[in-house]
Amino acid sequence: MPIVYKTDILSALKEAGYNTNRIRKERLLSEGVLQSLRGQKYISMENLARVCSLLDCQPGDLIAFSREEAAK
Secondary structure (H helix, E strand, C coil), X not given: CCEEECCCHXXXXXXXXXXXXXXXXCCCCCHHHHHHHHCCCCCCHHXXXXXXXXXXXXXXXXXXXXXXXXXX
């Protein structure tokens, strides 16, 4: 797919104080979303918005269009 993550979202969440244990305990993201992020798979726009809220950023800070991937 031509959309790629620009950063390791789980690492960014951890740096912001949201380790996976806290994320699970406070039900900020589901286990399925965490697994998708670990595998660099897509998450829904709703979950992307939640991550942006937690990290105080814009979607464009996390994802990008890759012409190389689009050409495959």
